[in-house]
Amino acid sequence: MAIIGPAAANLPARDASKAAAGKAPQAAAPMDWRFDVLLDGKPVGQHRFTVTSQGQERRVNSTASFDVKWLGFTVYRYRHEARERWQGDCLAELQARTDANGRETSVSARLEGGALQVEAQGATQALPPCTMTFAYWSPALRRQSLLLNPQTGRDEAVQMVPVGTGLVDVRGAAVQAEHWRLTGAESPIDLWYAADGEWLALDAMVQGRRLSYRLR
Numbered sequence: 001m002a003i004i005g006p007a008a009a010n011l012p013a014r015d016a017s018k019a020a021a022g023k024a025p026q027a028a029a030p031m032d033w034r035f036d037v038l039l040d041g042k043p044v045g046q047h048r049f050t051v052t053s054q055g056q057e058r059r060v061n062s063t064a065s066f067d068v069k070w071l072g073f074t075v076y077r078y079r080h081e082a083r084e085r086w087q088g089d090c091l092a093e094l095q096a097r098t099d100a101n102g103r104e105t106s107v108s109a110r111l112e113g114g115a116l117q118v119e120a121q122g123a124t125q126a127l128p129p130c131t132m133t134f135a136y137w138s139p140a141l142r143r144q145s146l147l148l149n150p151q152t153g154r155d156e157a158v159q160m161v162p163v164g165t166g167l168v169d170v171r172g173a174a175v176q177a178e179h180w181r182l183t184g185a186e187s188p189i190d191l192w193y194a195a196d197g198e199w200l201a202l203d204a205m206v207q208g209r210r211l212s213y214r215l216r
Contacts, residue, residue, distance in 0.1 A: 033137065033199060035213040037066055044068050045078070047213060049137055058086040060135070062150075076101050082133075082150045089140040090130040091116060096150040107153040120153020127155055134182075139197045142180065158184040168192040168201045170215050175200065 031051040037044055045066035052059045061083055068076035082096035094109040107120040115126040133150050135141055142160040149156055163179040170177075177200050182189040192201040202213035 031137065034216045035202075036216050037064070038210075038212040038214065039066075039068060040209050041212075046216075051137060056088045058084075060084040060086065060137075080151065084133065084150075087111075089132065089138065091132055091148065094118075094133065094148070094150060098151045100151075105151060105153075107150055109148065109153075116148070118148065118153055118155075123153070125153075125155070131155070136191055136202060137199050139193075141182075156184060158182055163190070166192075170200050177201070 031049075033049040035047045035049075037047055045064065047064040048062070050061045062081070064078065064080040066076070066078040067074050077099070078101065079099040080096070081098075082094065084091060085093040090111070091109065092111040094107065096107045098105045105121060107118065109116055109118040109127075111117075111129060113126075115129055116131045118125050118127055127148060128146065131146060131148050132138070132141065132144050133148050141147075145157060145159065147156050147158050148154075160180055160182050163181050165176060166179050167174040168177045168179075169175075175194070177192040177194060180191045180193065182191060187205050190203040191199065192203075194200055200215060202211075204211050
């Protein structure tokens with residue numbers, strides 16, 4: 001599921017003149033998104049993204065847990081965990097594990113030799129050196145035409161297009177937001193952002209059902 005890849009404002013880079021003066025880059029305050037995940041409007045789990053930065057380096061942790069129930073029984077179980085290291089807007093390293101209803105996959109990637117070397121399910125491939133994952137938290141996503149799916153290890157051709165503005169629920173309140181649509185993945189993904197670029201929400205159709213992320 002490309003959504004679990006499945007976020008807010010650009011993290012400020014350290015002033016170059018201060019770095020040149022020999023001062024070590026200071027860590028910025030962590031950015032943290034905690035989403036309730038809903039399927040057809042009913043809560044099924046949570047997905048959390050945490051981004052920490054120091055200078056041009058970013059560390060991204062993503063953890064998802066869904067349980068879809070029917071008549072009191074769990075009919076679909078999803079667990080996903082990813083650890084990413086970034087240099088600016090470029091993915092430098094990835095370790096991800098997914099359990100999709102008993103089907104386990106793992107994906108690893110490392111930037112070396114002028115390419116992003118990706119290994120998944122026993123296969124390897126080399127991607128361009130500044131490939132991103134489905135980093136909904138980053139405004140740089142809007143400029144990408146190719147993304148790495150951290151669940152499957154496949155590269156996916158995409159396009160991010162503006163849709164307009166509208167209201168989206170944010171912690172129980174209707175908030176005016178910019179509406180963008182990511183096309184080219186398994187199904188279009190609708191993303192909502194505040195005026196300052198902060199990721200607010202996500203909507204997508206998955207096998208005929210609406211999957212939504214809403215900030216807690």
